[in-house]
Amino acid sequence: MKRILLLLLLLALALPARAQDAMIEALPGLGGGFGAQATAVERLGALGDPRALPVLRALADGRLLRGADGGLLIREGDQLLDAATGAAVPRPEAEPARININNRVRVALRGALGRLQIVSPDPAERLAAAEGVFRMRSAENLPLLEAALTREAVPRIRERLELALGASRLASEDLEAKRAGIAALGASASPEARAVLLEARAANAALLPEIEAAVAAIDRRLQLRQAAETLFQGLSLGSVLLLAALGLAVTFGVMGVINMAHGEFVMLGAYTTVVVQDLTRDIPWLAPWSLPLAVPAAFLVTALIGAAMERGLIRHLYGRPLETLLLTFGVGMMIQQAVRLTFGAQNREVISPAWMQGTLMLPGDIAVTQNRLWILAFSLVVLALVVAAIRFTRFGLEMRAVTQRRAIASSMGIRTGRVDALTFAFGSGIAGIAGVALSQIDNVSPNLGTGYIIDSFLVVVFGGVGSLAGTLIGAFSLGIINKVLEPWAGAVLAKVFVLVAVMIFIQRRPRGLFPQKGRAAEA
Amino acid sequence: MTRSFTLTRRAALAGFAGALAAPGIKPSMAQAAPIKVGVLHSLSGTMAISETALRDTVLMMVEHQNSKGGLLGRRLEAVVVDPASNWPLFAEKARELLQVHRVDVTFGCWTSVSRKSVLPVFEELNGMLFYPVQYEGEEESKNIFYTGAAPNQQAIPAVEYLMSDDGGGAKRIALLGTDYVYPRTTNRILRGFLNSKGIGNADIMEEYTPFGHSDWQGIVARVKRFASEGKKTAIVSTINGDANVPFYRELGNQGIKAEDIPCVAFSVGEEELAGIDTRPLVGHLAAWNYFMSVQSPANTEFLNLWRAYIKNPRRVTNDPMEATYTGFNMWAQAVTQARTTAVDAVRPAVIGQKFAAPAGYTEEMLPNHHLSKPVMIGEIQADGQFNIVWKTPNAVPAENWSQFIPENANRRRG
Secondary structure (H helix, E strand, O other): OHHHHHHHHHHHHHOOHHHHHHHHHHHHHHHOOHHHHHHHHHHHHHHOOOOHHHHHHHHHHOOEEEOOOOOEEEEEOOEEEEOOOOOEEOOOOOOOEEOOOOHHHHHHHHHHHHHHHOOOOOHHHHHHHHHHHHHHOOHHHHHHHHHHHHHOOOHHHHHHHHHHHHHHHHOOOOHHHHHHHHHHHHOOOOHHHHHHHHHOOOOOHHHHHHHHHHHHHHHHHHHHHHHHHHHHHHHHHHHHHHHHHHHHHHHHHHOOOOOOOHHHHHHHHHHHHHHHHHHHOOOOOOHHHHHHHHHHHHHHHHHHHHHHHHHHOHHHHOOOHHHHHHHHHHHHHHHHHHHHHHHOOOOEOOOOOHHHOOEEEEOOOEEEEHHHHHHHHHHHHHHHHHHHHHHHOHHHHHHHHHHHOHHHHHHOOOOHHHHHHHHHHHHHHHHHHHHHHHOOOOOEOOOOOHHHHHHHHHHHHHHOOOOHHHHHHHHHHHHHHHHHHHHHHHHHHHHHHHHHHHHHHHHHOOOOOOOOOOHHHHO | OHHHHHHHHHHHHHHHHHHHHHHHHOOOOOOOOOEEEEEEOOOOOOOHHHHHHHHHHHHHHHHHHHHOOOEOOEOEEEEEEOOOOOHHHHHHHHHHHHHHOOOOEEEEOOOHHHHHHHHHHHHHOOOOEEEOOOOOOOOOOOOEEEOOOOHHHOHHHHHHHHHOOOOOOOOEEEEEEEOOHHHHHHHHHHHHHHHHOOOOHHHEEEEEEOOOOOOOHHHHHHHHHHOOOOOOEEEEEEOOHHHHHHHHHHHHHOOOOOOOOOEEEOOOOHHHHOOOOOHHHOOOEEEEOOOOOOOOHHHHHHHHHHHHHHOOOOOOOOHHHHHHHHHHHHHHHHHHHHOOOOHHHHHHHHOOOEEEOOOOOEEEEOOOOEEEEOOEEEEEOOOOOEEEEEEOOOOEEOOOOOOOOOOHHHHHHO
């Protein structure tokens, strides 16, 4: 704080009196209406006076206040500074009012702060500054940007600076500069650059062919990128379907139990996440790990409930699918109502850790959202674990033996009842794990599960009952088909189309993509 | 003529009966049969996020009125039912309120589809419903009082603001909504309005999603693409219920900033934002007729009442709660004036009632059963509250039949 003050003082001494006057003159506008504020911000940005930086930052953060006498004050911690001089002032009797801004002022601020922060030592600030200056599209920024480009070493910031330079050149009066600007913008794959070019059409009728060519070039690159993004969205939806369906692939696919309460196990997993987060909230070293912690917790909770359900109810109804369906449907409703009574009907908030927020830029400017990327990776890990458990463990071997030839497995000394319970618990536990992941992208409410039950059955049946590979391929192909159709048909119709397509497919191949072969299939 | 005569006579009879009965029950208010207030809001399902607070508001008002000695010397009693965001169930529950519980007045509904579902029931059984949410208009029933905004009190001024200098001068509009009657009708009105302002259909994008939609990545990406045509673009959202949470999360994750593509919502208030991290959303807008941040003596009174009742400092107030509060007060005034709770006598008394609403303006119930209300536009702040950036100087009378729907031309003239 002191250092900033000292710097401000030195600057005030060093600057010629006229510049100081211009800044002081522009300041009161910041306390006016939105129009006056925007004008004042633009003036301060154009002056390039670094003393305006703390004032503009304060305005952007809501720390600029209006004193009772109309003077502007900056709140810095629990101190008040005079906006014009930067000197600390005693706290006035009347509480100073916060100065509010709107989007128009925010746009002006982004440009002005961009001009002032383009020399910042912090790369994140420089990147934001390049974005801000880019959106100003003003020829006045040319010298500033040229100077910044000679200094800049970070490729990502350079890229944005080039774009900003291109946009500024396009806004200049010189025809050659305009041409260079169009070329620079056209060399990018940025939708914003495309917007700048299209906007410039009206004012540059003479350059229309060049502009059109540049837009076409961007469009070609964007098309590739859009295809990649649609693919990612499809994979992401597929991973959600896969997670939701994996548990069912075990209980329905392997055991043949039509478990209508499957969605409720997913929901219970999500609520376990809420509980784990509530419990760890006040333990600082544990709180960031609440989500990874919720995974085993959710598995245990839902597996236990699943085992109890199998031992208590379902085992009495083996071989009677209709009764099982009705029974599990009823249990599902009871679980839903129990959760509603315990946690309330309102949605519960789940905290997303910082590493699951925001967008990740892949090479080629392909934007993927972090939370979806994590869920995609998580679904594959869970799938791998399930496959490993079934293939390589003693439990998996017994499970396969019991589902293939119960009588023979039993005569070989396998306790079939215990294996049934464990298998059902295993499938339910996986549904619980899915709930942890889904809590990050969906609303955690007692109804969470009902949204996934149909999709889960769809995936398992489409992929081929009893085949994990089928579940995997089924989930991802349904996800991608859905996302490819969505832009054409809209979210509602795309889903209808997918349903119709699956219906036709099942008519042709009743056993799905990967039908079970051999004796197990006939059993 | 005959009809209005019967009405008056019935009202007079009811008033007379009330006057006769009044001295008898005066000594103790508990002895008289209580006045029953029906509460018809979803307490579960996709709309619970919005409607639960409205139930709390009615319960608060009932308690408050009782602490003031009830109405007409009688105690008020709330009858709460849960239609569970299930539209046909709304009609069943409405019938239950009117026939089994014999309520004197009902406060309820949020979505238009639920209101359309109960409307025939209220008309058939001659009930009285106060509907507290902004809606698409195109409706007028003698059994319903609409205390939320009509399109000319919310949707149209909001889009006008987006097109103004202060709002960013939008020239391209993406209309995103939940797939039911309110968003579709509102967007039809908005399309007519935009066309009349010279914004052609090529500059309008319209998309609908089901209730509770959670996968917004494709739509948000398409809006981004739609915005790269070199014209300032804005989003107008009529997304309802808890689908808003993943929608706003996706806006934040894909980095759509209010400076570039502002999003104005008609069904998102303080209550809906309570479960979202609003820091990436600063500057996105909502249009309402009240915000919790309004500075007015009536709002201070409302807030104090709410805080004392709910006893949770984190619970907020919002526009439909204010509309419920205003509607309840107008009903109470009308009952006092009519000296009875009989629907046919209270109805004419409600019309013309004035109330100094928390919004800071005196609102009046108009003969078309709608209110005159101020229009406000607020920007989302980092703390989940709204900063009011624009408001009308006066309360605007509701036009429930929009001039931007061609079929209404005859009705408006007649």
